[in-house]
Amino acid sequence: MNKILAVAGVVIKELYRRKDFYILFILTALMTLLLGSVNLFNDDRIVRYLKEICLLLIWLSTLIIAITTAARQIPFEREQRTIFPLLAKPIARWQVVLGKFAGCWLASGLALIVFYGFFALISASREHTLPAAHYFQALWLHWLMLGIVIALTLLGSVALTTPAANVTIVFILSVGILFVGEHLHKVAGRMSEPASTLVTLGYFLLPHLEFFDVRRLIIHDWPLIEWTYIGGATLYGLAYAAFFLLAACLVFRRKALN
Amino acid sequence: MLKARLILVLLFVVSFSLATYLQPVRAAREEAGGESGGVLALLLGDGRKMFANQFFAKADAYFHRGNYPSIFDNEPHHEENHMAGEAAHGEHAGEDHDEDEHKLAPAQDWIERFGRHFYPTEHVHLEAGGEREMLPWLRLSAELDPHRVATYTVTAYWLRSRLNKVNEAEAFLRDGLRANPNDPEILYELGRLFYESRQDPVRAKNLWLLARKRWQETEASKETPNKLLLEQILGGLAALEVQAGRPREAIPYLKELKAASPDPAEIQKRIDEILTGAVAPPAKSKE
Numbered sequence: 068m069n070k071i072l073a074v075a076g077v078v079i080k081e082l083y084r085r086k087d088f089y090i091l092f093i094l095t096a097l098m099t100l101l102l103g104s105v106n107l108f109n110d111d112r113i114v115r116y117l118k119e120i121c122l123l124l125i126w127l128s129t130l131i132i133a134i135t136t137a138a139r140q141i142p143f144e145r146e147q148r149t150i151f152p153l154l155a156k157p158i159a160r161w162q163v164v165l166g167k168f169a170g171c172w173l174a175s176g177l178a179l180i181v182f183y184g185f186f187a188l189i190s191a192s193r194e195h196t197l198p199a200a201h202y203f204q205a206l207w208l209h210w211l212m213l214g215i216v217i218a219l220t221l222l223g224s225v226a227l228t229t230p231a232a233n234v235t236i237v238f239i240l241s242v243g244i245l246f247v248g249e250h251l252h253k254v255a256g257r258m259s260e261p262a263s264t265l266v267t268l269g270y271f272l273l274p275h276l277e278f279f280d281v282r283r284l285i286i287h288d289w290p291l292i293e294w295t296y297i298g299g300a301t302l303y304g305l306a307y308a309a310f311f312l313l314a315a316c317l318v319f320r321r322k323a324l325n
Numbered sequence: 326m327l328k329a330r331l332i333l334v335l336l337f338v339v340s341f342s343l344a345t346y347l348q349p350v351r352a353a354r355e356e357a358g359g360e361s362g363g364v365l366a367l368l369l370g371d372g373r374k375m376f377a378n379q380f381f382a383k384a385d386a387y388f389h390r391g392n393y394p395s396i397f398d399n400e401p402h403h404e405e406n407h408m409a410g411e412a413a414h415g416e417h418a419g420e421d422h423d424e425d426e427h428k429l430a431p432a433q434d435w436i437e438r439f440g441r442h443f444y445p446t447e448h449v450h451l452e453a454g455g456e457r458e459m460l461p462w463l464r465l466s467a468e469l470d471p472h473r474v475a476t477y478t479v480t481a482y483w484l485r486s487r488l489n490k491v492n493e494a495e496a497f498l499r500d501g502l503r504a505n506p507n508d509p510e511i512l513y514e515l516g517r518l519f520y521e522s523r524q525d526p527v528r529a530k531n532l533w534l535l536a537r538k539r540w541q542e543t544e545a546s547k548e549t550p551n552k553l554l555l556e557q558i559l560g561g562l563a564a565l566e567v568q569a570g571r572p573r574e575a576i577p578y579l580k581e582l583k584a585a586s587p588d589p590a591e592i593q594k595r596i597d598e599i600l601t602g603a604v605a606p607p608a609k610s611k612e
Contacts, residue, residue, distance in 0.1 A: 105461075107460055107461050107464060108457075108460055108464070108484060108488075108490055108493040108497070109490070109493060110457050110460070110488070110490070112454075112457060113457050113458060113460060113461060114458070115387065115458040116458070116461035116462065208443075247397070249436075249437070249440050250395060250397035250398075252433060252434065252436075252437070253397045253398070254397060270436070271434075271436070275436055275440065277440060277443070278439070278440055278443050279443075280443070280444075281443050281444070283391035283392075283444050283445055284391070284443070284444065284445060286391060287387075287390040287391040287445060288390075289390070289391070289445055292442055292443065293442070296439070296442040296443070299439065300443070
């Protein structure tokens with residue numbers, strides 16, 4: 068466990084040394100504040116459009132941070148040849164993969180806390196309420212979703228040849244699932260065979276990232292989600308992350324490093 | 326040397342000729358468009374009309390507090406935009422509602438069943454001032470497509486009738502009139518504003534008379550004219566006369582309305598009531 072945490076610690080340090088997070092956070096904050104300053108029919112109580120845009124930017128930014136951070140971990144170690152001294156230490160390959168995952172996931176969690184803190188501040192300044200439990204649910208589910216994406220990216224980083232291809236594929240896949248994942252079976256119903264079966268198979272096999280997207284509930288002030296469903300989503304997310312991590316470990320175990 | 330000078334003169338002549346050709350073309354385009362375009366027009370071109378429709382639908386999604394079908398849902402119940410429907414007919418949200426019609430179809434599998442806990446599934450409408458949340462998307466829709474008349478009339482309805490922002494509603498309708506000069510629908514809505522919100526029947530009458538004139542100029546010759554608009558204009562004019570204590574002056578409007586109405590017998594009944602003196606001035610406003 069200590070070895071995994073040691074590798075994770077290095078990844079977290081890397082996040083705050085790099086400028087990606089700061090740039091994305093500043094952009095999100097600037098755009099939100101700029102839109103918040105627009106006068107709409109002399110009514111300063113209009114807030115939901117601002118919440119929607121702020122959350123959209125947060126989702127985009129954290130997806131970019133998580134994917135780019137995870138995608139460069141192992142390829143960068145190989146490229147710089149630092150993977151050899153790392154593996155010369157008493158650490159197994161699966162521990163390196165788990166350490167990289169833990170680091171990326173925790174770093175994304177830290178970024179999420181900052182982003183959601185800003186979001187809470189903006190919405191509280193307009194709504195004069197702070198539904199902390201709602202925001203916690205949204206943040207928790209968002210973090211779980213990033214866990215799946217990070218695990219998938221790590222798998223891509225050991226299976227695909229270039230980090231750029233990995234980033235592109237995972238980003239398109241994640242955004243695609245978020246947009247159409249829940250509708251795949253409806254789309255399949257209108258298709259002919261064998262495409263219909265293939266799409267239905269995809270519907271049941273792909274991780275449904277949309278479970279973790281509760282933005283509409285947050286924007287429109289719906290009541291809390293029952294905690295049992297949050298628990299169900301947590302198990303679902305962890306299961307997919309574990310599956311992708313296991314696959315990454317298996318691929319990395321047999322991977323030639325030179 | 327002479328050759329170089331001649332080339333220079335030739336280039337100057339070509340530049341000048343191009344300028345004299347391009348400047349009037351650009352001016353004509355700006356005039357025809359009725360607007361300079363702005364950044365959005367520059368970036369999106371004609372595609373902004375598509376985005377304008379999208380944002381208008383987005384405002385309706387906000388009206389339903391985020392519960393809105395996607396393009397993959399083939400549920401017929403959202404064919405009518407409730408936000409626009411309520412603005413056109415003046416019905417209160419929920420009054421004329423068949424709740425069964427808006428229930429979700431049963432989930433096909435466990436993924437769909439489980440997923441429904443993470444997005445809004447209950448059919449509700451914004452109320453008690455919450456309607457203000459639709460306004461940013463309506464404003465954006467109007468910015469993107471200033472010739473989409475419904476955006477102005479719907480926005481003005483919500484501003485004046487639910488949010489009590491009569492000045493803002495009037496200003497927005499006047500923006501609409503600038504982009505769509507003498508449009509009968511905007512003129513009618515402006516008349517409604519003066520009649521219902523400002524209690525100024527004289528200006529309301531002038532606006533409705535102008536709206537009727539413009540309707541006859543623009544709509545009457547169409548294959549499928551907007552008869553509902555004409556009915557609303559004539560009904561408003563007749564109501565104004567009755568309210569002003571001149572019921573007999575309402576008869577020409579009612580006769581015209583009878584010709585356009587899908588229920589002429591009802592209109593005839595109203596004419597008969599006026600002729601027999603059985604009509605009392607109605608309540609001043611619907612709201």
